[in-house]
Amino acid sequence: xxxxxxxxxxxxxxxxxxxxxxxxxxxxxxxxxxxxxxxxxxxxxxxxxxxxxxxxxxxxxxxxxxxxxxxxxxxxxxxxxxxxxxxxxxxxxxxxxxxxxxxxxxxxxxxxxxxxxxxxxxxxxxxxxxxxxxxxxxxxxxxxxxxxxxxxxxxxxxxxxxxxxxxxxxxxxxxxxxxxxxxxxxxxxxxxxxxxxxxxxxxxxxxxxxxxxxxxxxxxxxxxxxxxxxxxxxxxxxxxxxxxxxxxxxxxxxxxxxxxxxxxxxxxxxxxxxxxxxxxxxxxxxxxxxxxxxxxxxxxxxxxxxxxxxxxxxxxxxxxxxxxxxxxxx
Numbered sequence: 001x002x003x004x005x006x007x008x009x010x011x012x013x014x015x016x017x018x019x020x021x022x023x024x025x026x027x028x029x030x031x032x033x034x035x036x037x038x039x040x041x042x043x044x045x046x047x048x049x050x051x052x053x054x055x056x057x058x059x060x061x062x063x064x065x066x067x068x069x070x071x072x073x074x075x076x077x078x079x080x081x082x083x084x085x086x087x088x089x090x091x092x093x094x095x096x097x098x099x100x101x102x103x104x105x106x107x108x109x110x111x112x113x114x115x116x117x118x119x120x121x122x123x124x125x126x127x128x129x130x131x132x133x134x135x136x137x138x139x140x141x142x143x144x145x146x147x148x149x150x151x152x153x154x155x156x157x158x159x160x161x162x163x164x165x166x167x168x169x170x171x172x173x174x175x176x177x178x179x180x181x182x183x184x185x186x187x188x189x190x191x192x193x194x195x196x197x198x199x200x201x202x203x204x205x206x207x208x209x210x211x212x213x214x215x216x217x218x219x220x221x222x223x224x225x226x227x228x229x230x231x232x233x234x235x236x237x238x239x240x241x242x243x244x245x246x247x248x249x250x251x252x253x254x255x256x257x258x259x260x261x262x263x264x265x266x267x268x269x270x271x272x273x274x275x276x277x278x279x280x281x282x283x284x285x286x287x288x289x290x291x292x293x294x295x296x297x298x299x300x301x302x303x304x305x306x307x308x309x310x311x312x313x314x315x316x317x318x319x320x321x322x323x324x325x326x327x328x329x330x
Contacts, residue, residue: 001038005271010034016071028056028064036061037068041242041261044286066253069260077259080266083144086176090189092139097221099312100180101204102189103144104229105197107134107156108237110148110258111246111290124152125293129246133233133258134159136191139225141232142269143262149255152293156196169202183311190308192226199305204312218313236265237287238279244286 001009010031017034019027032054040050040061047058054061083089086102093101109130115122122129130152136145147163160166168174175189193205206222207215237243240261247254268275 001268001273002271005267005273006034006038007031009267012076013068013071016075017067028060033064034068036064038264040065041240041257041264044241044245065257066249069253069257072260072263073256076263076267080263080270081143081146081259083174084138084142086178086189089138089144090178093225096139096225098192098225099182100178100187100189101225102175102191103136103138104192104226105134105136105160105203106194106226106229106233107132107159107196108233109133109152109290109292110243110254112254113246113248115251118151121151121153126291128152128290130290131254131258132156132159133262134163135229135232135262136165137229137232139228140269141228141235142266143232146259146262148258148262157198160197169200172202175202182308182315185307185311187308187311192222194226198302199309200302201304201308203305204309207309207313214313214317217316218309221316232265234280234283235269235275236261238275238283239265239268241283241286244283244290 013034014030017030036050036054036056039045039053040047043050045053047061050061051058056064083102089102090100093099109124109126110133112122112129112131114129119129122131124130131148132150132152132154133146133148134150134156135143135147138144145163145165147159147165150159150162165174169191172188177188179186179188181187188202190202190204193203195205195208197203197205199205204222206219211219243258243261247257249257
């Protein structure tokens, strides 16, 4: 993060972080507290190590991390993790090969220490304790909607069905009512998921089982666009290495820190901050101890969704441009 972005972040957070001096000691400046928090989030360093680097006690490091994370989620989350310009997103995915697409969705497991209560609920199928972060991203890998906090044992599809995002998509109020015609089928703006998600008129996922060339082409187009969410998780963890080591925070505080890291990811992406190749190498090394679970495919499919997917598959094979918008975003 360059100095300009850092100072802008401090200015945003200042209203929540300013502390008054007391007769006993001067308050730690906003800039120092933000720097302490960012260092702790970006490295696997211990609280004591970070404290030594900044000349403060380890309890001060812990306090700074939570103060800054809470300020980020309260002040910046609603402004920075947001849908933005839908037409720009749709055009971006169309350029990658998938028409009328508003995002790609996936989940990732963040390792944690064994919780004191209901610990078995947090053991995922790869036998480590985790919390699920589920995210929708745009064509550039910026988070547009996140849900964090479900125990690692819970399947991605169940997490999704219990989010506000699912409800809004189901009601048709998350995206504008912009339909296109594919063949003889009307298709709303869709999101893309892997086989763990239900096939819905507004959620396309790959074909599974025995596949011919038309199925494989559809899957290729979908996978090419869906990879943006995998890359987003890679960049998120590459920048904020705290997400790769078992967090010792409470079950209440862990989701706040994860959400704050998502906000910081979007901030860095929007400012064009450099992402160093070495960070990803280090992230992959740390992540090797916590392999992401495979989620089993589910077979539930909505009939209208089947028709839309079949029409898309055919249009990809024939090379026909998709078609006439039924409604416009203006």
